[in-house]
Amino acid sequence: MSLLAGNAFAADSIPASLTGAKGDPARGRAIVANRQVGLCLLCHSGPFPEERFQGNLAPDLTSVGARYSEGQIRQRMVDSRKVNPQTIMPAYYESEGFVRVAPAYRGKTILSAEQIEDVVAYLATLR
Amino acid sequence: MSLRTALLFAASLLCARAGAGEIPPSERRSGYDLMSRETRAMQDDDATNPGMLWVLDGETLWNRKAGAADRACSDCHGDARESMKAVAARYPAFDAALGRPVNLEQRINMCRSKRQKAPPLAFESRELLALAAYVARQSRGLPINITIDARTRPFLEAGREAFFRRQGQLNLACAQCHDDHWSGKLAGSPITQAHPTGYPLYRLEWQGLGSLERRLRGCLTGVRAESYPYGAPELVNLELYLMWRANGMRMETPAVRP
Numbered sequence: 001m002s003l004l005a006g007n008a009f010a011a012d013s014i015p016a017s018l019t020g021a022k023g024d025p026a027r028g029r030a031i032v033a034n035r036q037v038g039l040c041l042l043c044h045s046g047p048f049p050e051e052r053f054q055g056n057l058a059p060d061l062t063s064v065g066a067r068y069s070e071g072q073i074r075q076r077m078v079d080s081r082k083v084n085p086q087t088i089m090p091a092y093y094e095s096e097g098f099v100r101v102a103p104a105y106r107g108k109t110i111l112s113a114e115q116i117e118d119v120v121a122y123l124a125t126l127r
Numbered sequence: 128m129s130l131r132t133a134l135l136f137a138a139s140l141l142c143a144r145a146g147a148g149e150i151p152p153s154e155r156r157s158g159y160d161l162m163s164r165e166t167r168a169m170q171d172d173d174a175t176n177p178g179m180l181w182v183l184d185g186e187t188l189w190n191r192k193a194g195a196a197d198r199a200c201s202d203c204h205g206d207a208r209e210s211m212k213a214v215a216a217r218y219p220a221f222d223a224a225l226g227r228p229v230n231l232e233q234r235i236n237m238c239r240s241k242r243q244k245a246p247p248l249a250f251e252s253r254e255l256l257a258l259a260a261y262v263a264r265q266s267r268g269l270p271i272n273i274t275i276d277a278r279t280r281p282f283l284e285a286g287r288e289a290f291f292r293r294q295g296q297l298n299l300a301c302a303q304c305h306d307d308h309w310s311g312k313l314a315g316s317p318i319t320q321a322h323p324t325g326y327p328l329y330r331l332e333w334q335g336l337g338s339l340e341r342r343l344r345g346c347l348t349g350v351r352a353e354s355y356p357y358g359a360p361e362l363v364n365l366e367l368y369l370m371w372r373a374n375g376m377r378m379e380t381p382a383v384r385p
Contacts, residue, residue, distance in 0.1 A: 056311050088307075091298065098295065
């Protein structure tokens with residue numbers, strides 16, 4: 001399904017799972033909906049009728065799984081700057097190179113490899 | 128203009144061009160304009176504006192003798208409605224003794240220690256917020272009026288640099304939200320252009336009055352950046368930049384915000 005969407009440039013996709021295993025879509029949904037964990041709904045909206053306050057700074061996530069392959073979603077989660085250097089979307093799996101990070105978060109990624117895989121598995125179901 | 132300032136100026140233009148850019152004067156909006164009708168009505172009517180409680184306390188403190196000098200603010204400054212008119216609209220202002228700009232709260236505390244011989248009031252204490260709100264109330268409706276000269280320019284530039292710097296674990300600059308996405312919503316909240324027109328102000332979320340520095344610390348914590356202590360030079364530089372950026376906009380103290 002992703003052959004059409006698959007742009008040929010190198011940093012558009014990370015095909016392999018970060019953990020070597022498949023993520024859990026139910027856990028992924030919970031992460032995306034959680035303002036303190038995923039933070040996604042600060043900027044994005046999506047199919048979350050129970051969440052009253054959703055952002056409008058980023059594309060709606062409904063049907064994102066039809067537009068992108070799992071590898072492309074993974075790349076955007078890990079470090080969206082590889083796709084768009086000006087992006088405001090945080091790099092969820094990068095811990096270095098940031099400025100003045102608060103002590104509690106220093107040297108840490110926003111999400112763990114397992115959490116990224118859960119989110120990728122969930123977003124892939126949105127089609 | 129020296130080569131260095133010319134370069135700085137060019138660099139700031141480039142910075143601004145990278146995103147949607149600095150907001151042109153004709154498109155500037157106070158946070159007030161982005162609020163619901165109910166919240167605007169609450170601010171507009173002194174009888175419902177909760178910030179007026181602090182202003183009234185401030186008036187009492189203004190006239191109360193304090194410290195080893197046993198003097199009140201009014202003993203030196205007389206009627207604040209005359210002497211403090213338009214004063215808050217030009218703060219942060221340069222202090223020659225310190226060689227840097229100080230904000231209104233710091234200026235009040237300098238008067239306390241030097242003229243009243245009283246211990247400084249803690250940042251965000253009820254008393255300091257009340258005095259600051261009472262003084263700033265005397266600028267309500269008047270235009271923000273920051274003048275920059277050779278002494279203050281480096282602090283303005285440092286504040287501007289901080290505004291455009293990506294920081295924190297979320298790696299976001301103030302400008303990315305407040306210049307580039309001010310018409311958008313972060314979760315349910317309108318983002319605003321970050322014009323500090325109404326401080327200290329009553330925030331419904333705080334259920335109390337708070338200073339501009341409290342707001343800035345909130346945004347810094349939001350992007351998971353290291354915050355600064357109250358009164359830190361870095362915060363005052365940001366305040367100076369934000370006030371300068373809002374030059375000509377009307378003061379609203381005590382404003383109300385969601």
